[in-house]
Amino acid sequence: MECGLSPIVGFRFSLYPMADDFVSVIKGALEQTDTSNVWMHTDDVSTVIRGKQVHVFNVAKAIALHAANTGKHIALSGTFSAGCPGDSAGDAYLEKSEKIANTDDTKHYVSSQFALYPLNNPSYMDIIYREVDRAKEQGVFNESMHYASGIHGDIHDVFAFYEEAFSNARSEEHKHLVMTVSMSINSPSHGGL
Amino acid sequence: MECGLSPIVGFRFSLYPMADDFVSVIKGALEQTDTSNVWMHTDDVSTVIRGKQVHVFNVAKAIALHAANTGKHIALSGTFSAGCPGDSAGDAYLEKSEKIANTDDTKHYVSSQFALYPLNNPSYMDIIYREVDRAKEQGVFNESMHYASGIHGDIHDVFAFYEEAFSNARSEEHKHLVMTVSMSINSPSHGGL
Numbered sequence: 069m070e071c072g073l074s075p076i077v078g079f080r081f082s083l084y085p086m087a088d089d090f091v092s093v094i095k096g097a098l099e100q101t102d103t104s105n106v107w108m109h110t111d112d113v114s115t116v117i118r119g120k121q122v123h124v125f126n127v128a129k130a131i132a133l134h135a136a137n138t139g140k141h142i143a144l145s146g147t148f149s150a151g152c153p154g155d156s157a158g159d160a161y162l163e164k165s166e167k168i169a170n171t172d173d174t175k176h177y178v179s180s181q182f183a184l185y186p187l188n189n190p191s192y193m194d195i196i197y198r199e200v201d202r203a204k205e206q207g208v209f210n211e212s213m214h215y216a217s218g219i220h221g222d223i224h225d226v227f228a229f230y231e232e233a234f235s236n237a238r239s240e241e242h243k244h245l246v247m248t249v250s251m252s253i254n255s256p257s258h259g260g261l
Numbered sequence: 262m263e264c265g266l267s268p269i270v271g272f273r274f275s276l277y278p279m280a281d282d283f284v285s286v287i288k289g290a291l292e293q294t295d296t297s298n299v300w301m302h303t304d305d306v307s308t309v310i311r312g313k314q315v316h317v318f319n320v321a322k323a324i325a326l327h328a329a330n331t332g333k334h335i336a337l338s339g340t341f342s343a344g345c346p347g348d349s350a351g352d353a354y355l356e357k358s359e360k361i362a363n364t365d366d367t368k369h370y371v372s373s374q375f376a377l378y379p380l381n382n383p384s385y386m387d388i389i390y391r392e393v394d395r396a397k398e399q400g401v402f403n404e405s406m407h408y409a410s411g412i413h414g415d416i417h418d419v420f421a422f423y424e425e426a427f428s429n430a431r432s433e434e435h436k437h438l439v440m441t442v443s444m445s446i447n448s449p450s451h452g453g454l
Binding site: 078080082084085086087088090091109111112113114116118141143145147149152179180181183185187188189190192211213214215216218246248250251252255256257258259 | 283304305306309311342383385
């Protein structure tokens with residue numbers, strides 16, 4: 069487990085198309101996404117993207133959008149991380165401008181669940197409750213559940229909530245933050261809004 | 262986010278069959294698994310099982326095994342949790358005996374990745390490094406990577422490692438532990454052992 073004190077943000081995720089042609093859905097989503105603003109590596113289980121927070125969230129959303137645009141039931145599950153002691157490869161990407169590279173504004177209903185884990189922080193539960201309250205205020209809260217919270221709505225609202233939650237839960241004193249997110253799109257199980 | 266001080270262990274996970282008939286693979290895997298030893302609830306994004314640690318890991322492995330036995334490429338991704346402040350529903354399952362209900366010993370190659378997050382524990386990085394070292398000693402370590410560690414091998418060895426890591430990383434003083442696991446079976450991308 070390699071970590072660091074760089075301000076770099078990372079997202080290790082897997083895209084799961086529930087379809088026989090899963091390979092083409094995954095490859096298509098990656099190819100249609102402009103990933104020039106992030107360091108990226110794919111192995112046999114997951115893909116990791118790293119760089120400025122704005123680009124990591126932009127690329128993650130673009131990949132989900134392109135996969136969702138196929139109309140297939142897809143899921144995206146992964147972990148956002150920052151401030152892990154030891155992180156350095158990819159720091160060159162912190163020089164990129166803030167201008168996002170992907171601007172597809174197609175709407176998709178997303179049902180998702182997330183958990184925040186501020187590491188080595190005695191007041192971590194307060195941080196979690198604060199962000200759950202914010203989800204309720206913003207209208208993206210779905211339901212309470214064991215070990216996670218349900219967040220749903222349009223994909224753009226959902227990703228905006230997650231990016232803000234990730235910003236809010238980091239602090240100068242407690243830099244190491246982890247946020248797990250699991251989202252489902254085009255599922256026959258979705259009740260909708 | 263509901264949590265607690267009970268010794269109950271939980272696993273919130275999603276099973277992802279990369280196949281057009283994903284619904285039947287998921288339903289089949291759940292139906293073929295004896296889940297009588299755990300509290301279980303499924304929503305539109307994930308399933309949560311809760312109870313004694315031995316049963317939570319046994320049921321998780323059985324569900325993965327049954328899905329893998331279809332020969333389809335499947336993934337199982339989720340979060341094991343214990344000691345979350347506030348947890349109580351499901352405590353009745355702590356009265357179950359230690360006898361496991363699922364004993365399918367079919368072999369399957371699993372490539373997986375995991376991360377340990379001991380909460381509110383200043384020595385959390387030491388705990389992580391210790392378990393990664395143990396993976397190397399046990400021969401299930403695959404590779405180092407950002408934000409996670411690669412664990413692979415036969416499904417029974419992989420699950421045994423995860424259950425032991427989860428036991429080792431909990432302590433009386435620091436009860437709240439989270440472990441994310443993402444595993445892939447029957448993938449065309451696997452290089453194998």
